[in-house]
Amino acid sequence: MGFELDTRKKRILQAVIRDYINTAEPVGSRTIARKYGLGVSSATIRNEMADLEEMGFLEQPHTSAGRIPSERGYRYYVDCLMQREELSFDEEDLIQREYRSKIDDVGQVVHVTGQLLSQLTSYTAVVQKPKIGFSSFKNIQLVGMDKERAMLVAVMDNGIVQHRMIDVPVSITGNDLAAISAVLNAKLSGFTMESIKNTLIKEIYIELAHYRRTLDLVLDVLRYSLTSDSEDKIYLGGLFNILNQPEFQNVEKLKTLLGLLEQEDLLSNLMAANPSSSGVTVRIGGEISYRGMQDCSMVMAIYGVKGQPIGSLGVLGPTRMDYSKVISVVEYMTKKLSFALENLFKDIADKEVKF
Amino acid sequence: MGFELDTRKKRILQAVIRDYINTAEPVGSRTIARKYGLGVSSATIRNEMADLEEMGFLEQPHTSAGRIPSERGYRYYVDCLMQREELSFDEEDLIQREYRSKIDDVGQVVHVTGQLLSQLTSYTAVVQKPKIGFSSFKNIQLVGMDKERAMLVAVMDNGIVQHRMIDVPVSITGNDLAAISAVLNAKLSGFTMESIKNTLIKEIYIELAHYRRTLDLVLDVLRYSLTSDSEDKIYLGGLFNILNQPEFQNVEKLKTLLGLLEQEDLLSNLMAANPSSSGVTVRIGGEISYRGMQDCSMVMAIYGVKGQPIGSLGVLGPTRMDYSKVISVVEYMTKKLSFALENLFKDIADKEVKF
DNA sequence: TTTAGCACTCAATATGCGGGAGTGCTAACA
DNA sequence: TGTTAGCACTCCCGCATATTGAGTGCTAAA
Numbered sequence: 001m002g003f004e005l006d007t008r009k010k011r012i013l014q015a016v017i018r019d020y021i022n023t024a025e026p027v028g029s030r031t032i033a034r035k036y037g038l039g040v041s042s043a044t045i046r047n048e049m050a051d052l053e054e055m056g057f058l059e060q061p062h063t064s065a066g067r068i069p070s071e072r073g074y075r076y077y078v079d080c081l082m083q084r085e086e087l088s089f090d091e092e093d094l095i096q097r098e099y100r101s102k103i104d105d106v107g108q109v110v111h112v113t114g115q116l117l118s119q120l121t122s123y124t125a126v127v128q129k130p131k132i133g134f135s136s137f138k139n140i141q142l143v144g145m146d147k148e149r150a151m152l153v154a155v156m157d158n159g160i161v162q163h164r165m166i167d168v169p170v171s172i173t174g175n176d177l178a179a180i181s182a183v184l185n186a187k188l189s190g191f192t193m194e195s196i197k198n199t200l201i202k203e204i205y206i207e208l209a210h211y212r213r214t215l216d217l218v219l220d221v222l223r224y225s226l227t228s229d230s231e232d233k234i235y236l237g238g239l240f241n242i243l244n245q246p247e248f249q250n251v252e253k254l255k256t257l258l259g260l261l262e263q264e265d266l267l268s269n270l271m272a273a274n275p276s277s278s279g280v281t282v283r284i285g286g287e288i289s290y291r292g293m294q295d296c297s298m299v300m301a302i303y304g305v306k307g308q309p310i311g312s313l314g315v316l317g318p319t320r321m322d323y324s325k326v327i328s329v330v331e332y333m334t335k336k337l338s339f340a341l342e343n344l345f346k347d348i349a350d351k352e353v354k355f
Numbered sequence: 356m357g358f359e360l361d362t363r364k365k366r367i368l369q370a371v372i373r374d375y376i377n378t379a380e381p382v383g384s385r386t387i388a389r390k391y392g393l394g395v396s397s398a399t400i401r402n403e404m405a406d407l408e409e410m411g412f413l414e415q416p417h418t419s420a421g422r423i424p425s426e427r428g429y430r431y432y433v434d435c436l437m438q439r440e441e442l443s444f445d446e447e448d449l450i451q452r453e454y455r456s457k458i459d460d461v462g463q464v465v466h467v468t469g470q471l472l473s474q475l476t477s478y479t480a481v482v483q484k485p486k487i488g489f490s491s492f493k494n495i496q497l498v499g500m501d502k503e504r505a506m507l508v509a510v511m512d513n514g515i516v517q518h519r520m521i522d523v524p525v526s527i528t529g530n531d532l533a534a535i536s537a538v539l540n541a542k543l544s545g546f547t548m549e550s551i552k553n554t555l556i557k558e559i560y561i562e563l564a565h566y567r568r569t570l571d572l573v574l575d576v577l578r579y580s581l582t583s584d585s586e587d588k589i590y591l592g593g594l595f596n597i598l599n600q601p602e603f604q605n606v607e608k609l610k611t612l613l614g615l616l617e618q619e620d621l622l623s624n625l626m627a628a629n630p631s632s633s634g635v636t637v638r639i640g641g642e643i644s645y646r647g648m649q650d651c652s653m654v655m656a657i658y659g660v661k662g663q664p665i666g667s668l669g670v671l672g673p674t675r676m677d678y679s680k681v682i683s684v685v686e687y688m689t690k691k692l693s694f695a696l697e698n699l700f701k702d703i704a705d706k707e708v709k710f
Numbered sequence: 711t712t713t714a715g716c717a718c719t720c721a722a723t724a725t726g727c728g729g730g731a732g733t734g735c736t737a738a739c740a
Numbered sequence: 741t742g743t744t745a746g747c748a749c750t751c752c753c754g755c756a757t758a759t760t761g762a763g764t765g766c767t768a769a770a
Contacts, residue, residue, distance in 0.1 A: 060764090064721075105518075143493055155498045159520060165460065243609065385732075396745080420731080
């Protein structure tokens with residue numbers, strides 16, 4: 001791909017796509033000749049555009065309208081024509097400032113990232129919360145709430161604090177809970193949920209043979225509810241930016257799109273279907289195989305810590321999106337997010353020094 | 356008000372409003388005569404409607420269209436004409452089931468309430484999270500995260516768990532943190548933030564004279580960040596129900612409305628401006644004094660525990676909303692929410708039994 | 711190979727014309 | 741005196757019909 005087009009065709013295709021991205025109106029040969037000085041007349045451009053249409057890079061909404069890019073056109077643009085746009089100083093500065101404030105826990109990092117993504121692109125940001133399966137327990141605490149319930153609180157080393165109410169036998173006292181907490185802490189802290197060996201579990205059961213039933217419940221919650229809970233969760237930023245896009249002035253379209261975005265599981269799938277494990281992925285129109293998102297494109301990337309992928313983030317907009325801008329932003333923010341998370345974990349590496 | 360209208364005018368006004376609520380179309384005299392058997396001809400109704408218009412209860416979009424209710428008309432309808440609509444068995448059953456599952460903490464109660472409100476009315480639910488100022492500490496824990504940071508976790512008796520990262524001097528060890536936690540727990544648990552006396556604080560400072568600086572920080576966070584954090588927060592349910600209302604098919608209108616609803620502080624003000632301290636309040640159109648919400652009405656009520664108001668909840672929809680239905684739902688849900696919260700607190704009353 | 715010129719196409723906008731729903735008024739009626 | 745039938749009138753709405761204008765494709769000349 002790419003070599004099939006001579007230089008002039010490339011420049012014309014590029015001009016058409018740029019103009020359409022800016023104006024959202026079909027662009028005609030005269031416009032190209034006027035606005036983008038190619039040194040040829042509109043008639044020449046007309047011929048070239050006819051060729052480009054035949055090759056499938058452009059299409060015409062109807063006879064006597066200008067041309068708009070086809071999906072294949074966008075694809076070619078993204079792969080071969082587009083040139084990278086660096087972030088401005090102001091933008092980088094904004095990002096720096098936002099990250100410097102409140103970076104206490106993973107939730108906030110995700111939030112800030114989503115905000116920035118949507119703000120910088122004026123599209124909708126989709127950020128998958130990091131899989132915390134591999135984060136390790138820092139502290140586990142059972143707090144008695146009333147006669148038959150206790151609150152299980154788990155602090156993870158990445159700053160996430162999870163909690164869940166569990167039922168406990170009426171016979172269990174506050175001292176019992178404290179004892180259980182102590183053993184759980186001694187045995188589990190420093191371990192990730194996955195790395196916990198069966199032998200360890202057995203040890204716990206032996207030490208707390210008295211509290212079998214409660215222990216069953218606690219370990220179950222630790223295993224399933226807490227860990228899986230925040231996995232697969234999605235943060236959406238700038239959802240209403242959609243309203244500013246001319247392609248979604250139609251309320252019916254809006255309804256279907258927002259309806260889709262409401263379904264977290266669907267978004268999870270969308271984010272999970274990320275082929276390239278490194279770098280930015282662009283899915284254009286029909287390449288997103290959800291009915292109702294044909295007019296959308298998605299630019300996304302995987303972020304991670306120390307080469308380990310733990311989630312992905314992306315920007316969703318109309319197929320007529322400013323790819324060059326969006327790709328730069330997504331790329332930059334992926335780095336920033338990974339960096340912020342590593343920062344969050346970094347200090348943890350030397351926890352032995354202290355605890 | 357009310358006595359100025361004779362029975363027939365009342366019945367006609369009622370019929371017009373009901374019909375308009377159902378159809379969203381201006382309603383004419385013939386429609387009234389046909390659909391609502393009043394035993395008089397359309398001509399008579401025509402005369403009456405002209406009177407009602409002159410009195411300000413109805414208005415005409417243009418000559419030769421039917422009539423639609425004016426704000427004053429809706430107000431009169433709500434105050435004098437409307438009859439209460441009981442919830443169906445299925446609806447009450449749904450509510451029961453939803454509340455029976457997951458009622459572990461205040462957040463979930465609020466979430467379920469919002470969901471139900473929007474689902475039952477097909478409008479948008481606005482639920483102010485309960486002010487937790489008066490909830491008391493159950494457990495306070497400082498967990499070391501890395502050399503210079505610790506996680507402060509506070510479990511409140513209403514099931515809310517709050518946490519915040521704080522900086523601590525590098526010199527402080529895990530044992531120190533445990534010691535601080537122990538003292539804080541011993542002194543503060545059972546107390547609400549407001550009820551903490553200065554003498555108590557002094558006691559703490561004396562016992563932990565060593566950790567002055569850290570203690571300053573911890574108490575500051577407990578006082579301000581944690582408590583005020585979840586106050587004033589608003590849960591919105593069924594936001595996209597707006598899209599189904601014919602009065603918001605216009606994207607511009609949608610944009611302004613959604614823009615307003617995005618601002619939490621504005622919503623907080625809206626919910627706070629609740630005059631009657633008991634019972635359901637209805638604000639119609641211009642009675643909500645925000646530009647951009649002229650076409651909306653709001654039905655709201657204050658909920659509380661043991662007569663103590665701790666928040667409010669409401670339903671936002673077009674002025675042409677099904678007041679009778681919405682008022683019933685809001686009234687019912689207010690009771691349910693208060694009840695659910697009291698349940699959450701009830702067991703706490705007898706905590707002495709156990710701890 | 712490029713370009714000027716021209717006929718042609720077709721959405722978008724305006725213009726004009728019933729049809730219909732609904733009103734107000736009048737006159738007859740109980 | 742209140743009610744109703746009848747009728748002229750109003751005005752939105754939908755529809756068909758010009759008109760416009762941006763843009764194309766094609767042809768022929770440079």
